[in-house]
Amino acid sequence: MLRHAEPARVKLLPAWAWAACAWMVLAAPPVRATLEGSMVFHMLVQLPLLAVIGYAMGAAWIRAGAEGASAHALTGVQSCNAGGVTGILAASFVMVLWMLPRLLDLARLDAAVDAVKFVSVPAAGFAVALSWPRLPVIARAVVHLEVIATLMRFGWGYLAAEERLCLAYLAGDQQRTGELLIWLGTAYAILVVWRPMFGGAMRARDTSPGALNTP
Amino acid sequence: MSARRTAIAATLACVAGLAVAHAVTDGFQAYTLESARRLNALRSPLPVPDLALEWADGSRTRLLDAPGRVLLVDFVYTNCATYCAALGSTYARLQQRLVSEIAVGAVRLVSVTFDPARDGPAELRAYRARHSTDPSGWDLGRPLHASELRGGLAAFGVVVIPDGMGGYAHNAAVHVVAPEGRLVAILDPSDIDGIVMLARNAIGGKAGHVAAR
Numbered sequence: 001m002l003r004h005a006e007p008a009r010v011k012l013l014p015a016w017a018w019a020a021c022a023w024m025v026l027a028a029p030p031v032r033a034t035l036e037g038s039m040v041f042h043m044l045v046q047l048p049l050l051a052v053i054g055y056a057m058g059a060a061w062i063r064a065g066a067e068g069a070s071a072h073a074l075t076g077v078q079s080c081n082a083g084g085v086t087g088i089l090a091a092s093f094v095m096v097l098w099m100l101p102r103l104l105d106l107a108r109l110d111a112a113v114d115a116v117k118f119v120s121v122p123a124a125g126f127a128v129a130l131s132w133p134r135l136p137v138i139a140r141a142v143v144h145l146e147v148i149a150t151l152m153r154f155g156w157g158y159l160a161a162e163e164r165l166c167l168a169y170l171a172g173d174q175q176r177t178g179e180l181l182i183w184l185g186t187a188y189a190i191l192v193v194w195r196p197m198f199g200g201a202m203r204a205r206d207t208s209p210g211a212l213n214t215p
Numbered sequence: 216m217s218a219r220r221t222a223i224a225a226t227l228a229c230v231a232g233l234a235v236a237h238a239v240t241d242g243f244q245a246y247t248l249e250s251a252r253r254l255n256a257l258r259s260p261l262p263v264p265d266l267a268l269e270w271a272d273g274s275r276t277r278l279l280d281a282p283g284r285v286l287l288v289d290f291v292y293t294n295c296a297t298y299c300a301a302l303g304s305t306y307a308r309l310q311q312r313l314v315s316e317i318a319v320g321a322v323r324l325v326s327v328t329f330d331p332a333r334d335g336p337a338e339l340r341a342y343r344a345r346h347s348t349d350p351s352g353w354d355l356g357r358p359l360h361a362s363e364l365r366g367g368l369a370a371f372g373v374v375v376i377p378d379g380m381g382g383y384a385h386n387a388a389v390h391v392v393a394p395e396g397r398l399v400a401i402l403d404p405s406d407i408d409g410i411v412m413l414a415r416n417a418i419g420g421k422a423g424h425v426a427a428r
Contacts, residue, residue: 080224093232167374
C-alpha cells in the first residue's frame with residue numbers, strides 16, 4: 001500500500017516576518033526612488049503594498065491566538081474598537097490624506113515626510129486588519145461605498161484637472177493616475193456586488209437536483 | 216464598557232484626523248504644493264538667498280546686490296517651448312507696463328536659468344531678444360554654483376523635473392521680492408495686472424498690505 005507522506009512543510013519565516021521583509025525592500029532607496037518616480041506607481045503600487053503589509057501584520061496578530069502578553073494587548077486594543085469603528089475611521093483619514101497632491105509631492109520630495117508615510121500607511125492597514133472582522137455587514141457596505149466614492153472622486157479630480165496638481169509629476173502621469181483610479185473604483189464596485197448579486201443564484205442552481213443546468 | 220471606550224477612542228480618532236488634515240492643508244486651503252507655497256509667501260514672507268549670478272551682459276554680481284529695488288524673479292530655461300515662452304511674453308509686457316518704475320530703478324525684472332550648463336549669456340540674450348526689443352530693466356542670469364541653484368530653487372519653492380523629452384517641467388510663476396529681500400508674493404504669469412499692482416505696492420514698502428489672493 002502506497003503511503004503518501006505529507007511533504008514536510010518547512011515554514012521559513014512567520015507571516016509577520018515576511019511582511020517586515022517586504023517593508024524593508026520597499027523602504028530601500030533604489031526601490032523607493034523607482035516607485036516614487038511615477039505618480040501611478042507611487043499611488044497605485046507603493047501605497048497599496050504598504051497598506052497590505054500592515055494588514056498582513058494585523059491579521060497575523062489576530063491569528064496568533066491566546067498567548068499571554070500578546071493576547072492581553074490585543075484584547076486591550078480591541079476594547080477601544082467595538083464594531084471596528086475606531087480602526088476604520090483612523091485608517092480612512094490616513095489613506096485619504098496620502099492621496100492628496102500636496103502629500104504625494106511632499107512624500108516624494110521630503111524624506112522625513114516619506115518616513116511618516118512608511119509608518120502611517122502600514123499602521124492604517126494594521127488597523128483595518130483589526131477592525132474588519134468586527135464590522136457589522138451594514139458598516140462593511142458603507143465602507144465599500146465610501147472606498148468606491150473616494151476612488152472615483154480622486155480619479156475624476158486628477159483626470160479632469162486643468163493644471164498639474166503635483167509638482168513632482170508630469171501632467172500625463174496625472175491623467176493616467178486619474179484614469180486608473182476610476183478603473184480601480186469600477187473594478188472594486190464590480191467585485192463587491194458580484195457575490196451578493198450572482199454568487200447566491202449560482203449556488204442555488206448547482207445544488208437543486210434535476211433543475212435546469214445552465215452553465 | 217467597550218462601547219463607551221470605543222466611542223471615546225473613535226471621537227479622538229476623528230478629532231486627531233481632522234486636526235492633522237487641517238494642519239497639512241493650511242486650514243483646508245492648500246491641497247497642492249503650489250497653492251501652499253503661494254499662501255506661505257503671502258502669510259510669512261521669507262528672505263530669499265542671494266544667488267551669485269553671471270548676467271547676460273557678462274558681469275557677475277549677486278541677486279540682491281542693488282538693494283532698495285523690487286525684483287520680479289522668474290526661473291526659466293531657454294530651450295523651453297511652453298511655460299518659459301509664456302513667462303517671456305509676460306516679462307516683455309511687464310517691461311512696458313512698469314516702464315517708469317524701471318527707469319527710476321525702483322523695479323527690476325530678473326530671469327534666472329535653472330539650466331546653467333546649457334544657458335550661457337548668449338543663450339539668455341537670445342531668449343530675451345525673442346520676446347522683447349528693449350533689454351532695459353530685464354536682466355537674465357545664470358547661477359555660478361550648482362549648490363546655490365538648488366538652495367535657490369528650494370527657497371523659492373520651484374520644483375524642476377525632467378519632462379521625458381529632454382526638457383523640464385516646472386511650476387512657472389513670477390516671484391515678487393520686496394526691497395528688503397523677502398519673497399512677498401508668487402503670481403501666475405498670466406496675471407499681469409496683479410503683478411503690476413503688487414510691484415507698485417512693494418516699492419513703497421506697503422508689501423505687508425498686499426491683498427491676499
